[in-house]
Amino acid sequence: MLGKTEIRALLDARRPNYALERDLYCDPGVFEADLEQIWYKEWLFAIPAVQLTKTGAYATLQIGAYPVVIVRGADGAIRAFHNVCRHRGQRLCAKETGSAPKIVCPYHQWTYELDGRLLYAKDMQQSFDPAAHGLKPVACKTIGGMVFVCLADTPPDTALLEEKLSTYLAPSGIAEAKVAFTSTIVEKGNWKLVLENNRECYHCGGSHPSLCRTYSDSPTMTAMEGPDSAAPEILEHWKRCEEAGLPSRFTNEPKMQWRLARIPLLNNAESYTMSTKRAVNKLMGQMPFFDAGSLLFYHYPNSWNHFLADHAIVFRVLPVSATETLVTTTWLVPKDAVEGEDYNLKELTEVWEATNDEDRRVVEENQKGILSPAYEPGPYSTVVEEGVIQFIDWYCDLMSARLAPRPALAAE
Amino acid sequence: MLGKTEIRALLDARRPNYALERDLYCDPGVFEADLEQIWYKEWLFAIPAVQLTKTGAYATLQIGAYPVVIVRGADGAIRAFHNVCRHRGQRLCAKETGSAPKIVCPYHQWTYELDGRLLYAKDMQQSFDPAAHGLKPVACKTIGGMVFVCLADTPPDTALLEEKLSTYLAPSGIAEAKVAFTSTIVEKGNWKLVLENNRECYHCGGSHPSLCRTYSDSPTMTAMEGPDSAAPEILEHWKRCEEAGLPSRFTNEPKMQWRLARIPLLNNAESYTMSTKRAVNKLMGQMPFFDAGSLLFYHYPNSWNHFLADHAIVFRVLPVSATETLVTTTWLVPKDAVEGEDYNLKELTEVWEATNDEDRRVVEENQKGILSPAYEPGPYSTVVEEGVIQFIDWYCDLMSARLAPRPALAAE
Amino acid sequence: MLGKTEIRALLDARRPNYALERDLYCDPGVFEADLEQIWYKEWLFAIPAVQLTKTGAYATLQIGAYPVVIVRGADGAIRAFHNVCRHRGQRLCAKETGSAPKIVCPYHQWTYELDGRLLYAKDMQQSFDPAAHGLKPVACKTIGGMVFVCLADTPPDTALLEEKLSTYLAPSGIAEAKVAFTSTIVEKGNWKLVLENNRECYHCGGSHPSLCRTYSDSPTMTAMEGPDSAAPEILEHWKRCEEAGLPSRFTNEPKMQWRLARIPLLNNAESYTMSTKRAVNKLMGQMPFFDAGSLLFYHYPNSWNHFLADHAIVFRVLPVSATETLVTTTWLVPKDAVEGEDYNLKELTEVWEATNDEDRRVVEENQKGILSPAYEPGPYSTVVEEGVIQFIDWYCDLMSARLAPRPALAAE
Numbered sequence A, B, C: 001m002l003g004k005t006e007i008r009a010l011l012d013a014r015r016p017n018y019a020l021e022r023d024l025y026c027d028p029g030v031f032e033a034d035l036e037q038i039w040y041k042e043w044l045f046a047i048p049a050v051q052l053t054k055t056g057a058y059a060t061l062q063i064g065a066y067p068v069v070i071v072r073g074a075d076g077a078i079r080a081f082h083n084v085c086r087h088r089g090q091r092l093c094a095k096e097t098g099s100a101p102k103i104v105c106p107y108h109q110w111t112y113e114l115d116g117r118l119l120y121a122k123d124m125q126q127s128f129d130p131a132a133h134g135l136k137p138v139a140c141k142t143i144g145g146m147v148f149v150c151l152a153d154t155p156p157d158t159a160l161l162e163e164k165l166s167t168y169l170a171p172s173g174i175a176e177a178k179v180a181f182t183s184t185i186v187e188k189g190n191w192k193l194v195l196e197n198n199r200e201c202y203h204c205g206g207s208h209p210s211l212c213r214t215y216s217d218s219p220t221m222t223a224m225e226g227p228d229s230a231a232p233e234i235l236e237h238w239k240r241c242e243e244a245g246l247p248s249r250f251t252n253e254p255k256m257q258w259r260l261a262r263i264p265l266l267n268n269a270e271s272y273t274m275s276t277k278r279a280v281n282k283l284m285g286q287m288p289f290f291d292a293g294s295l296l297f298y299h300y301p302n303s304w305n306h307f308l309a310d311h312a313i314v315f316r317v318l319p320v321s322a323t324e325t326l327v328t329t330t331w332l333v334p335k336d337a338v339e340g341e342d343y344n345l346k347e348l349t350e351v352w353e354a355t356n357d358e359d360r361r362v363v364e365e366n367q368k369g370i371l372s373p374a375y376e377p378g379p380y381s382t383v384v385e386e387g388v389i390q391f392i393d394w395y396c397d398l399m400s401a402r403l404a405p406r407p408a409l410a411a412e
């Protein structure tokens, strides 16, 4: 189990454009450092806001060692709390999703308001101060219909994300959609292998027969370096979409923690379906036409998303252990779309259900190979793995900086 | 994984009347210290003696890392041994209970007398000395029909326990009862959370609908500080019972490691049944009437018990890991009670089977919440959680003392 | 978790002819040392060569942390490689056995020749050098039809093994046999307990009713100290077999890492069957008659084998964790034997399938007993456990030497 100094040494010694050393993908000390330095400090995508439609609706998630509950209050606001009773520490909400007028602890029924205040604690002594025993808050922001949480006391700034994501998502109707389906899988691989897998399509041809009907694995499709540099078919797609009121151009956080860009699908496909046609017979939000392609949005460390004209698919990644990662996929459709009438659940979900399972298998075999002491980091393709290189650079730069020894104060 | 010094620091820093710090409920080093300082040193309740009716009957249990076998000898005495062959270390008895004329090792058939002496070892060299290879004994005492074992070389004194427990249990007929049923469950929680859960009824109203038909969750029912201080209905119950020859008054070990007291049931209930009536149509031992309530007996660290007029329920707790605990419940009925005639197994067991499962669930959710780094020990209610406070004080005082550095010898 | 110094101290302090101390059978640090000093340095039996009949046939195995693949090349040669892609470390072959014209990585389809050279890597940059990214080889030797691998860079010398094993196996036809059946079991015990179990028949009478029909548990059957010292019935068996062209006499590696010797079966049995008659109606290779007994071959740390007149049974042991071991058994029959006609699979395998399962159970109970801190190493029988003593001596001597501190260089 590596300590900070050893981890920094591994990061410092890494070869640019090469995969990471074995320990960075499996050592429990590295996993602990990843949690401390990234997962407990960055904004994480949690749920689409429409998952909590009514007052008292809640969703729970486990971020490393922290159980968290997200709940919609009587005022309509969505808040997050540590899902831990202030009495003897009971986990308050055990279900993944549910609804309750108040948050009542299942152990001794201490009762909290939906805004976290302790309302009632039976049989406590006179000296007990309920005001000092409200739920501990977790930072929570809803941006463009996506709920993000952050465990840090002083979360990173989100001004640019709020500006861009709200603008780009506005026509996609995420905030007025409904959840059609959610699937959760565990991949027996380090979270960074899950991310690396997502950030390239070098593997798509060999792994994803159904996705490849509609999604191009051409490196030119994602090789964009800014709002005006892209392959001609993409530039044209951007032009057409923007004229129809859809923000589409490549935009990104300066250190590439997140990126937004709209891409066309293959062969005039409308959606990620086996037929290449729309999966839902209604348009999301203000979408002007069905062949708008996919608005791609990734946000490190834990999300990638596809916003289509007829539905959206949002992905959430959560680390479980050094070699286990939870991936939750949620399909959103227009609020008024009726299952069986406007869409068929199998048609809607089958391509990404298959794709997720295909990715799970490659990630798991990737982890098994990397666990070998004979594993030696190989070179990424600068042609088709730019996304992976960029993710790994983001990871290494962030970790190096955060694990760096504090500089000595000058002249003291 | 914490070491002794860190554990002592946590114990020293604790806030009175508050739950313990997170690590004390989950750290593997603390679990190891709990084993070394408590589980391997204190007397532990093992089985009711009547579980071993005949010569050669045995029962096995696992105390931390130690497999132990308890066996009734040809002389009628009950003895305990390390369940490990002196040849190459085979576990001798694999079953939870069984019977055998001799203890024969399943590997190479070394054969031990029921008193532990090695009788026969095939094909050993001339120089081999069987007398030096008998089974290693474990301290074992049968008190009032309950078998206790202790792994320490010099077990703690039991004079007071022997006096009180034999006296109190005498009319309850434990030594002449029979085992009607045994259930074993694993609770995914630290053993101290299992004990805390047992030592309060603050949670009963919210968790135990069937138990609450007959068992009062009023704090006045258990808030007794001595043989003459109790609520009026209890004082009256004691009077009535003692006049009928049933020792009933609150009595305890000075440091509260154990306590005996008889309580009435709710609404003139006779037993822990859904109907509130007797579960068995015969009286235990010398019990004078059916509405004698329950003689409560707990013994730290691993047992609580209910001795009723018509049956008894004995509970044994064994630690499995920092976050797993085994709880074994045994129902005893009068030896001559016939199942299907004098009692119905479902009626006899359903209330505590349900209660155990309800407790398992709250303990497991308690552990999950406490595992959060955001968990902060909250205040116990001095109104309804006195029993928990008292258990935690017992635990902390004992551990502090045993983990204390040895004082330096003066003037050397 | 013990370090090198502590392990050496345990080895140094051991009592001759006694079982090892508890930690040597269960501590994770000892397991790590066993891997580093033995499993990653010694030749290990992997598979019978006939398991890979055709070009491109492969078999995989996991040696501690190392996944390895063994493959037959277009030139007929059998080679072994680290089963890890040189790109991003994917495990290349996931199945236990399979066949492929080239080794194609399932992640991004990098394609390797059967001799390990990288043939093709799609979409790599100009600067990429395929010649520098071939599969990493693992030392591999086929001796007498048995494939051995060694993870060391400089594997130990095999001259004596090659000479003796080829000679002894020549008439047994291992290289021209076929695989009739393979079984794999996990035993929840340390690998040394699995080996100890195999190296004595003190337990056979009590555990192996079906094997004991044909296999003698008399210590005189295996107590041979050289090519001319053995019990009269064995000397006579050797004479008869050698006159028929079968090398039979006891022969061994000087430090007893391996041994070859032919023994007669009990009661003129022909094979390890319930009927004591042949299991296969054809003779292996050049075997002259059916009642040739069994040619025994063990090779530390991971194999024991029985070569009979009508079939062969080869055993491979692989360590999984400090308390888990994988045992793979393969039954070989003459290449032209037809199932259902010349042999019946149940008759062929039932004795050793039962024996393996019986051994698994004793090994698992052995581990459970040894995990007790009350376990104390007992004396081996010098009458019937000479094989165990000899294995333990081999293990301790090797480990002591390899864990010894490097001597300081004199006069520098």
Ligand code: FES
Pocket (backbone or CB within 6 Å): A085, A086, A087, A088, A089, A090, A105, A106, A107, A108, A109, A110
């Ligand atoms: S732990 Fe929540 S009310 Fe007691």
Ligand code: FES
Pocket (backbone or CB within 6 Å): B085, B086, B087, B088, B089, B090, B105, B106, B107, B108, B109, B110
């Ligand atoms: S281990 Fe018990 S007789 Fe051998």
Ligand code: FES
Pocket (backbone or CB within 6 Å): C085, C086, C087, C088, C089, C090, C105, C106, C107, C108, C109, C110
């Ligand atoms: S990991 Fe093998 S080709 Fe990419």
Ligand SMILES: [Fe+3]
Pocket (backbone or CB within 6 Å): A197, A198, A203, A204, A207, A208, A355, A359
């Ligand atoms: Fe993929």
Ligand SMILES: [Fe+3]
Pocket (backbone or CB within 6 Å): B197, B198, B203, B204, B207, B208, B355, B359
């Ligand atoms: Fe309870």
Ligand SMILES: [Fe+3]
Pocket (backbone or CB within 6 Å): C197, C198, C203, C204, C207, C208, C355, C359
């Ligand atoms: Fe055996």
